[in-house]
Amino acid sequence: MLHIAEQAVRLALAQGATGAECTISEGDEFEATVRMRELETLKEAGSRAAGLRVLIGRQVGSSYTSDLTRDGIAYLVKSALEIAKISTEDPFAGLPEPSSLGSIPGDLALYCDDVAKLETQYKIDQATAAEQHALSADTRITNSEGGSFSSYIGARYFANSHGFAGSYRSTSCSLSVVAVAQNNGSMERDYWYTLARGSAGLETPAAVGLKAAERTLRRLGARKVATQKAPVIFEPRVARSLLGSIFEAIDGESIYRKSSFLAGKLGEKVASENVTVVDDGTLPGLFGTSPFDDEGVPSRRTVVIDRGVLNSYLLNTYTARKLGLESTGNASRGITGNASVGPGNFFLEKGTLPPADIIRSVHRGLYVTELIGSGVNIVTGDYSRGAVGLWIENGELAYPVSEITIAANLTEMLFDIETIGNDLHFLGSTASPTILIREMTISGQ
Amino acid sequence: MALSESLFGQKFGITELDLHNYLSEALSAGGDYADLYFEYLATSNISIDESIVKSAVQGVSLGVGVRVISGERTGYAYSDDLSSERVRKAARTAALIARGPAKIDKTGFEESRRRNLYPVLTAPTETSLLHRVELVKRADIAGRAYDPRVFQVQAGYADSLRHVLVATSDGALSFDRQPMARLSVAVLAQEHGAPQRGSSGGGGRVSLDFFLHEKTPEYFAREAARQAIVQLDAVAAPAGEMTVVLGPGWPGILLHEAVGHGLEADFNRKGVSAFSGRIGQQVASPLCTVIDDGTIRNRRGSLNVDDEGVPTQQNLLIEKGILRGYLSDKLSSRLLHNPTTGNGRRESYRHIPMPRMTNTFMLAGESDPADIIRSVPRGLYCATFGGGQVDITSGNFVFSASESYLIEDGKLTRPVKGATLIGNGPEALKYVSMVGNDLKLDEGVGICGKEGQSVPVGVGIPTIKVDKMTVGGTAA
Numbered sequence: 001m002l003h004i005a006e007q008a009v010r011l012a013l014a015q016g017a018t019g020a021e022c023t024i025s026e027g028d029e030f031e032a033t034v035r036m037r038e039l040e041t042l043k044e045a046g047s048r049a050a051g052l053r054v055l056i057g058r059q060v061g062s063s064y065t066s067d068l069t070r071d072g073i074a075y076l077v078k079s080a081l082e083i084a085k086i087s088t089e090d091p092f093a094g095l096p097e098p099s100s101l102g103s104i105p106g107d108l109a110l111y112c113d114d115v116a117k118l119e120t121q122y123k124i125d126q127a128t129a130a131e132q133h134a135l136s137a138d139t140r141i142t143n144s145e146g147g148s149f150s151s152y153i154g155a156r157y158f159a160n161s162h163g164f165a166g167s168y169r170s171t172s173c174s175l176s177v178v179a180v181a182q183n184n185g186s187m188e189r190d191y192w193y194t195l196a197r198g199s200a201g202l203e204t205p206a207a208v209g210l211k212a213a214e215r216t217l218r219r220l221g222a223r224k225v226a227t228q229k230a231p232v233i234f235e236p237r238v239a240r241s242l243l244g245s246i247f248e249a250i251d252g253e254s255i256y257r258k259s260s261f262l263a264g265k266l267g268e269k270v271a272s273e274n275v276t277v278v279d280d281g282t283l284p285g286l287f288g289t290s291p292f293d294d295e296g297v298p299s300r301r302t303v304v305i306d307r308g309v310l311n312s313y314l315l316n317t318y319t320a321r322k323l324g325l326e327s328t329g330n331a332s333r334g335i336t337g338n339a340s341v342g343p344g345n346f347f348l349e350k351g352t353l354p355p356a357d358i359i360r361s362v363h364r365g366l367y368v369t370e371l372i373g374s375g376v377n378i379v380t381g382d383y384s385r386g387a388v389g390l391w392i393e394n395g396e397l398a399y400p401v402s403e404i405t406i407a408a409n410l411t412e413m414l415f416d417i418e419t420i421g422n423d424l425h426f427l428g429s430t431a432s433p434t435i436l437i438r439e440m441t442i443s444g445q
Numbered sequence: 446m447a448l449s450e451s452l453f454g455q456k457f458g459i460t461e462l463d464l465h466n467y468l469s470e471a472l473s474a475g476g477d478y479a480d481l482y483f484e485y486l487a488t489s490n491i492s493i494d495e496s497i498v499k500s501a502v503q504g505v506s507l508g509v510g511v512r513v514i515s516g517e518r519t520g521y522a523y524s525d526d527l528s529s530e531r532v533r534k535a536a537r538t539a540a541l542i543a544r545g546p547a548k549i550d551k552t553g554f555e556e557s558r559r560r561n562l563y564p565v566l567t568a569p570t571e572t573s574l575l576h577r578v579e580l581v582k583r584a585d586i587a588g589r590a591y592d593p594r595v596f597q598v599q600a601g602y603a604d605s606l607r608h609v610l611v612a613t614s615d616g617a618l619s620f621d622r623q624p625m626a627r628l629s630v631a632v633l634a635q636e637h638g639a640p641q642r643g644s645s646g647g648g649g650r651v652s653l654d655f656f657l658h659e660k661t662p663e664y665f666a667r668e669a670a671r672q673a674i675v676q677l678d679a680v681a682a683p684a685g686e687m688t689v690v691l692g693p694g695w696p697g698i699l700l701h702e703a704v705g706h707g708l709e710a711d712f713n714r715k716g717v718s719a720f721s722g723r724i725g726q727q728v729a730s731p732l733c734t735v736i737d738d739g740t741i742r743n744r745r746g747s748l749n750v751d752d753e754g755v756p757t758q759q760n761l762l763i764e765k766g767i768l769r770g771y772l773s774d775k776l777s778s779r780l781l782h783n784p785t786t787g788n789g790r791r792e793s794y795r796h797i798p799m800p801r802m803t804n805t806f807m808l809a810g811e812s813d814p815a816d817i818i819r820s821v822p823r824g825l826y827c828a829t830f831g832g833g834q835v836d837i838t839s840g841n842f843v844f845s846a847s848e849s850y851l852i853e854d855g856k857l858t859r860p861v862k863g864a865t866l867i868g869n870g871p872e873a874l875k876y877v878s879m880v881g882n883d884l885k886l887d888e889g890v891g892i893c894g895k896e897g898q899s900v901p902v903g904v905g906i907p908t909i910k911v912d913k914m915t916v917g918g919t920a921a
Contacts, residue, residue, distance in 0.1 A: 189717060407865070443867075
């Protein structure tokens with residue numbers, strides 16, 4: 001495959017491009033879903049695609065195709081060149097400097113041999129067992145949206161006209177269950193999942209099924225609370241989405257467009273002292289890890305917020321040039337187009353308190369277990385989302401709540417992070433331990 | 446159109462005999478039903494940022510998805526290579542789901558009823574790139590010219606042309622050519638304090654003329670700029686339960702989240718929706734009649750045939766407050782013994798179809814919109830929304846207002862900051878106490894996500910008054 005990428009780059013140069021980069025990705029996906037103890041769906045297939053980006057001077061054009069034959073690649077090159085001619089000169093457009101290209105040496109543990117060898121029946125059995133554990137956990141678990149096992153085996157190839165050519169393979173497996181519980185006219189669902197590079201890294205079907213059941217059961221009989229201001233604890237699964245918002249706010253694109261509440265605040269205090277946020281694309285086995293980013297720049301570790309002070313934005317080559325800085329190796333793109341900025345492993349460094357102690361420290365407040373909706377405005381920092389969780393009374397989880405919202409401004413929320421748990425676990429590329437925020441507006445009755 | 450005249454016949458040499466052979470292969474291990482979904486998709490995408498067309502993308506993808514249904518089981522496989530060998534391999538993989546004797550109902554194919562809800566001779570994707578790049582340049586200029594406080598304009602234009610061929614083991618054969626285009630504009634404005642943003646956009650299954658004569662780049666750019674300027678004076682949104690008035694058009698996302706998803710037949714077949722088993726019950730005030738209609742000409746959510754080859758239609762969901770029907774695909778209608786409703790949709794050949802909305806809206810009522818606002822002593826008027834989301838099991842849904850105003854003594858007063866509104870699906874519409882005579886459909890930007898699949902949809906609503914809804918602001 002890599003030679004096809006190199007060939008596309010050569011062909012583009014031969015036809016008038018002054019620079020070119022080609023990405024090829026291929027992958028095989030598998031998914032088995034078992035619902036109410038019966039196999040429901042089985043999906044298995046593979047696909048591949050190539051994307052090309054060309055420069056004619058400072059004009060850029062991109063194209064993609066799923067046809068990797070000689071004719072397909074010829075058409076890919078023609079399309080990209082055609083479209084470069086209608087774009088505008090952009091003084092900052094270009095490939096990374098040759099000196100900044102490269103790849104992290106060594107095994108990053110992104111590929112597990114066992115994934116390709118897993119028998120279909122084994123995968124169906126895992127999904128069946130996980131769902132069974134949820135269904136038999138409690139008589140109130142009356143229904144399910146199923147247990148699923150999915151796996152993926154993929155590879156990515158990248159070449160550019162500065163002579164960079166690299167590739168890496170990756171695998172993933174996941175096991176999940178969505179349980180449905182009913183009691184006294186209340187019906188709720190919740191889920192749990194586990195994700196790893198190979199099947200050995202997964203939690204057991206029993207752990208996944210029981211966790212899904214437990215999370216669902218504790219939502220039964222949820223009520224609304226009165227509108228008030230109160231402390232709010234984000235459990236790790238929802239704290240993770242808060243980290244996602246922080247990422248958007250320090251993404252170089254939001255910074256140069258001034259469309260972030262953190263734009264222009266480099267070197268300033270933007271969060272409480274206990275907050276250290278790190279992006280690290282080099283941690284073996286994790287889902288934000290890669291030997292090089294989607295422009296061929298090596299992945300690295302960047303401290304984004306250092307004890308409350310904004311230390312670095314995250315940048316690709318373009319946004320770095322716009323801001324007069326160096327790329328942080330965070331170029332990201334699907335298959336084609338200009339690279340955007342994406343996280344490596346982006347996380348809040350853990351604190352020292354176990355989550356149970358954080359709950360005990362709150363007299364009256366909200367423990368959030370799910371957030372819905374997209375009410376986060378990165379430009380202003382205004383934050384307002386639908387929430388589900390448990391009400392805390394005297395340091396104890398007292399009863400479930402739902403149909404409420406939590407609101408504040410991210411600027412204040414970052415300074416209001418009072419306590420950070422010791423429970424940092426990665427389930428994907430963004431992660432956070434439990435967080436306690438001093439005060440938010442809870443809107444209910 | 447005969448298969449031989451279709452793109453798949455002409456460009457890839459696919460014959461009826463091939464289709465028959467692939468379906469036989471798919472049912473070789475048994476099963477009740479099989480279908481093939483061939484897709485050829487060409488897309489382009491042009492964007493402007495800082496008045497520079499920084500890049501544009503064009504490309505093509507093609508492939509075929511093979512599905513086998515056996516009872517409640519579905520087997521699925523796809524191939525991005527249309528060679529006979531690869532399609533047969535996909536068919537054999539999909540067949541792994543089935544056990545027992547196959548039931549092939551018919552041997553020949555009968556083409557579905559033909560109609561064209563989007564008679565676009567030249568799709569935008571087939572026009573000169575130079576004409577299309579003009580659209581984003583014009584949007585950029587108009588956004589900046591609107592007000593000196595505007596300092597950033599980003600405009601994006603995207604179009605696609607999808608050719609599909611669906612062949613089923615029950616003998617149906619359908620072709621469709623589905624054009625789509627969308628222009629979107631985002632603006633940032635700043636005066637003394639923090640910057641504020643506004644956004645707008647629209648399109649549909651239209652020709653390029655739509656953007657030249659009906660809804661121009663200037664129209665969308667000015668609307669985005671207007672919203673950003675309004676936000677410069679916005680105060681904190683209120684918190685708590687209050688009367689909410691929704692303006693006409695895009696606020697119809699309320700229906701999409703509050704009732705639409707909960708009425709998709711897959712959730713109801715499984716009994717996991719808050720609306721499960723409620724057909725015939727009152728789920729909204731008698732003023733509410735809600736329809737999903739895949740047949741509106743040139744609309745973003747419309748389709749001649751759905752992605753299972755079934756012609757789309759107008760489906761009554763709620764009639765004067767009473768729940769009347771679900772949105773169904775073939776699998777759910779087979780298992781529930783209900784008719785199909787033409788709502789089987791999928792993102793691409795790589796995806797399994799499932800019940801989805803098309804264009805979902807509420808019929809107009811009799812109230813004058815001005816009277817509706819006048820009737821509210823204190824409340825919130827929401828003119829524009831961002832996205833929404835629903836938990837179909839509990840029925841709780843949210844949608845995020847991006848432009849809203851306080852109503853004080855029957856008048857719109859101050860603009861307020863964005864806030865999320867939250868409610869419960871089977872309850873929220875019971876509080877609808879006035880429905881305006883001003884039904885409006887949205888401009889054509891909606892994307893609906895479900896189980897990882899995105900499809901284009903439309904929504905619409907007249908001005909409505911909801912007596913009680915929770916607003917998630919910060920001002921107590």
